[in-house]
Amino acid sequence: MKILVTIKRVSDPEAKLKIRPDGTGIQTEGVKFVVNPFDEIAVEEALRIKEKHTGEVVVVSIGDKVVTEQIRAALAMGVDRGIFVNYTGSYDSYDVAGILAKVVEQEQPDIIILGKQAVDDDMGQAGFMLAEMLGYPQAAFASKVEISDDKKTAKVTREIDGGLETKEVGLPCIITADLRLNTPRYASLPNIMKAKQKPVKEVTVDALGAVVKPHVTIKKLTEPPKRKGGVKVESVQDLVGKLKNEAKVL
């Protein structure tokens, strides 16, 4: 059973980000980068499926050379090999799905697991678009994944308002990982050492035969307004007065 997992290099969610003066992106100097947390969950789930049903786990990441750091991090968790799609230009979710579709064509995995969204731009589109392009069934926001013993179907549960929804999809399929699917493992030291030797194949967008033509471009990023300090009110009357006259919500 072959499982393909996609990972994205994102700025550390805890880092304080600064916007570039031209407003088109963030300043990357001094910012730590990590594997998108939802993608880590996807990697963990793939490894658990492999441990139960045997097979191979492959990760793919798109970007410039630095994304190999994140590929190595996934290899250290136990992933077998990596595919690095070297592309430095700008792209949107549709382009990503297009590139991934080409990788899937080459690799022919039984399951493709993506994080439900990347925590940097929170688009959350790539999984859906990829399923559409490939014509594969998809199960998004998985909180539990069970592969049938004959490895023909996957039973996927997701959390919905006030309950759980369980679907069955035929393989090959697309699954996107939600937060409570699992807790990613901490890489063991022998695996960290082995990760250095594991193969990472570098490919270009052209070699894959993908076309990158962004439909969405970022025009401008702005910081959220700074929170102003609150005021302490003396009495309930005071509060009601302020709500009426200043906030105008009553």
Add this chain to the structure above:
Amino acid sequence: MSTTLAVNAILVALAMAASFGYFFYKVITLARFVLLGKPENRFDRIGTRLWRMIRNAIFQLANFKRPKGDILYAGIMHFMIFWGFMILLAGEIEILAGGLVPGFTFKFLGYPLYNIFIFSQDFMATAVLMAIVMSLARRFVEHPAKLNYHFGSYLILGLITGLMLTLFAMNVSNGVNPEEPVHGAVNWMLFAGSYIRLFHVTRPIPHVAYEAIWWSHVLMLLFFLDFIPNSKHLHLLGAIPNNFFVNLSGKSMQLQSIHFEAEGVETFGVSKFEEFTWKQLLDGPACTECGRCTADCPAWNTGKSLSPREIILNIKENMKANGPKLVRLKHDEKLPDDQRVALLADEAEGEKRLAARKEDPMAHGTSTSLSPQELWACTTCGACQQICPVYNEHIRAIVDMRRYLVMTESKMPQELSATFRNNDTNGNPWGLGSDARLDWAEGLGVKTIQELPDAEILYWVGCAGAYDDRNKKIATAFVKILQAAGVRFAVLGQEETCCGDWVRRAGNEYAFQALAKQNVETFKKYNIKRIVTVCPHGYYTIKHDYPEFGGNYEVFHHSQFINQLIHEGRIKLTKPLAKTVTYHDSCYLGRHNNIYNEPRNALASVPQVQLKEMNRSFDNSFCCGAGGARMWLEEKEGDRINRVRTAEALACSPDVIATACPFCMTMIDDGVKDKGAEDNVKVLDIAEVVQRAM
């Protein structure tokens, strides 16, 4: 020589040969198992080691570490038995030699010496008998939960009683037998002599009866000898050397550094007994099974499956189970894992042990393995090591096995793996942004070392002080004290990262070494020589762990520093605080660093403060439950340690519970809230108490 005597001598020789043969075979076998362990240098400072051995083992001071109650009672008892045996050994030599060479006695020593010898034998035999009575009273009346109530324990007591009674009977009989040399020394026998006079004994017992008593004495003695290596009395052989090979490193946890660059190493930490050092393997044979470690253990006392004694004993049992197979291996041959009794058991086994513990809170199950639950329950508080009379080192054995679980297997409670990830990315266990490390100091006028390169001391804030809301207030209070005293201090700001304490204690030596090297490098960059910390864990790590990585500094804990500022008059405490304050000893400050008085003195310097000690304090203090990475782990088993400790603090009816450690602060603060006592009792760091009084 008559035929009977010759036959008798041959029988004695045969019995002795069998007994001594078996004894030495067992001892040599055990020694070979111990020597399967990895090398460790415990042969430095021979003089100090000899003195420690004489003082603690020969003069028995190790048994009087906390001379109160049961420990004092047992210490006296053990003293009598130990010295009884040392002195009676001479008499036993005389008895056995007399069996081999009929008519042999020590009478050739001449009368003054021989009389003293007779006196000592009679006196010590009686002392040992008294100790046996004390021991039985302890076992049946006091019935301490920490003891093992095995058949073996009673067999030993029975044997000793038998040996002493037969000795006494022989002395009485010989005392009235003009043919025996003892007859001439009868007045030197305080107890046997009194018995003779009191009961008007005039004739020796019949020859056959005497022979029967003599033989039963000798057989009991020879049997006892063979029972030693198979019982807890193995400590007769292990304890004295263990006192010699004691940890003299000056740090309470002499953890072995791992060299990760070494070629061909694929496992890290300990999952097989022979991966411990020989000294760690000697801890098992040295163990007396007295149970003091377990009796003081915060995990055991709150219903968890961890018993420090079983850590030591189960390793010993595993060594005895696997040792015979290992010593038979040829050079370069390895024992396949499936032929070995596993040292590390799985979670399911841990659940079983926990269930057994619930059923019988006093059950001490000795086995050949240790479960992850037992290993993760340890807070590394050091209570076990503090009281151990044979100076066993429980913590590093636990850390060594945690190392295997974390680094080789990546098997750990999942909240810990999340915390490691946080720490790897952002250099603090909360996983908050590394660039937010100095946010707490906004508006306080704190300078970084870049702004104040010639600062007289570096304030190592620590992750708690930098990121935890409650502990930020403590960092603030300490800064105000430093500023009031005019101390030119600086902080590292964003160049500070996790000190690595809990990382190392949790077994993640790889990540720890990276942190330690990074911090030592940072200190070097700014030429740091003096460091003050608020966190005792950072204090321990920088002071005791960093020298391995080339970092040697003068390190102060803030309690020491504040106390010094008070005594130098650099800060004046003028505002009275008419409150009852109970101080909770942090394990890493107290037991691990011997800092007990400075925090108390600082508190006592505040006008009108009434200090009140908890039931357990100083070196007997009870952990808050957060050390050894327990801060980041859920406490699912038994009662919560912080609840138990908080209840103990509240029993003093304090107005303030004072802490000197960020972890203790969190745990006790939670405990007070949990007990609903937060309206009446405040939990304050000593820095906050002092700052309020300025």
